[in-house]
Amino acid sequence: MRYDFDRIIDRSNNFAAKYDELELRFGRGDLLPLWVADMDFKAAQPIVDAIRARAAQEIYGYTARPDTYFEAVVSWYKRRYDWEIQREWMSYSPTVVTAMSIIMREFTKPGDKIIIQTPVYYPFFSVVQDNGRELVCNPLKLVGEDYVMDYEDLECKIDDQVKYLILCNPHNPVGRVWTKEELTKLGNICMKNNIKVIADEIHGDLVLYGKKYTPFASISEEFAKYSITCISATKTFNLAGLQASTVIFPDTKDHDKFEKILNILDIKRNNCFSLVAMQAAYQEGEEWLKQLMEYVGENIRFVTDYCEDHIPQIKPNKPEGTYLLWLNCKELGLKDEDLHNLMVNEAKVALNGGTGFGPEGSGYMRMNVACSRRLLEEGLSRIKKAVSKI
Ligand SMILES: Cc1ncc(COP(=O)(O)O)c(C=O)c1O
Structure with missing residues (x-):
């Protein structure tokens, strides 16, 4: 249509x-x-239809995610980006920012440093600082009219206290879709220094003019182990009001720890409309x-x-x-x-x-x-x- x-x-x-x-x-x-x-x-339209059909059932009780929910995400990333996401890596969060905030609170301790690449989506500042962690800025460099990562500055700013780097791929607000080469250079520096990458890839599907989005974790098994990736159809398909995202932990120890916290906070379930909307988006939204x-x-x-x-x-x-x-x-x-x-x-x-x-x-x-x-x-x-x- x-x-x-x-x-x-x-x-x-x-x-x-x-x-x-x-x-x-x-x-x-x-x-x-x-x-x-x-x-x-x-x-x-397929998303609207799925929500209408769910509303018409007239029962809105607690939800259970069916296998098809996860399969829809896995299939989207496999066919579009050749990334094989394993089911046991996948968890849920109401929003991407919620996931990042939980990671800050539960996976790091006071005094730990987190790197962000400025100018960047403003909640990256608050999830670090308002959760009492130390922010380290690695500003992007303007070369002519193009923003690029400043690897020299990054290496200078790394010390033993740095535990995570929050990557924005593609980058809000400058609109860069980081290339495989750029991500590889970044990932190698992070791995060498034992820094995990939180890859916020919520804009991954919104790519222009034939450019190619590369999921950071898809580059190699080693990078995957050093990564936590946050994705959601909410940005791609304009569903932010439904609040549902997927968090991918190839390190399954991190996965289990995160799921425990979702349980404690009792935020582990989709609302009934996001459940059907996410599936419809990934299955029929292309x-x-x-x-x-x-x-x-x-x-x-x-x-x-x-x-x-x-x-x-x-x-x-x-x-x-x-x-x-x-x-x-x-x-x-x-x-x-x-x-x-x-x-x-x-x-x-x-x-x-x-x-x-x-x-x-x-x-x-x-x-x-x-x-x-x-x-x-x-x-x-x-x-x-x-x-x-x-
Ligand atoms: C880079 C980035 N991450 C996360 C979000 C927000 O996602 P959520 O509503 O799932 O927290 C946005 C919204 O604009 C964004 O630009």
Whole structure:
């Protein structure tokens, strides 16, 4: 079937954070929301059908995951990325951030250091620091217009206290889809220093322009043993409100320890709708995803061309994955709070401020382009008008 991503969907009764938290987060509710990473698109029809059928059963008791739930994930990763995930490696978490937070609390101790590669998804800071662990930043390097990992800086920052590195693959917000070579170099440094990699690969399916996503753990058996991978169809298929993710522990001691904690916290079960939605997504969602990424790719081209023609002071990066655009706004010559003020109070557009992703984000904004092109055009024309008044 042909999906209509151009259609503008009214989310006013959708209880959507992206819309309903504008006042709370930006101080005013009349903004065009291009911030938090969910999409303004309807879900794939097979997912909607599966949820409708489950709702129609009219019994919503405790759930038990059938083998087909896990088989759907295994089959997706095997056929798309040639990664053979073993059933005994797989566990569950309501969200990826929940899993990372549990790992921090239960797999590390106070004083342990965790490396992140900034600018990066802001909860990476909080899962480390708010759980009382020490954060070490290994900033990405800008080489020309491309972000790359800084391996020399990484090696300099490693000491005996460093226990984990949190990898973002593909990388939010800069949109890099790390190559096998880049991941291999990173993995070798980590292994040599006995550092485990927590691979947040929630954006793995959202890859653009023929680029190839490589699951870190798929590179070798040794890398797998040194990894914990977090994945979920919630990001790929716009199901964040259903809250379900898969956590993969090729080291089965870690797996068993994690499952014990899920039991203690009593968060081991899917809700009844996520259970059927995840299966439907991985079994029947591929066509929707293909059409989605074509549309997102066109949206990125649209924003890039628009900025070039009308707002040349704003330079979007060229993402290889995700539906997030990292906008270099430095040529506007504004301090970060003035840039925020321009977008919110003049343009009336809600974007994520760059400094939320680390100090390297100064002068940048993140734009979510997973919405109809007409909304993007409206947002850009508001920004153009606001910029012309500086
Ligand atoms: C890199 C990354 N990890 C995790 C998440 C959130 O996942 P969850 O809602 O499962 O915690 C996001 C959401 O934007 C993300 O960009």
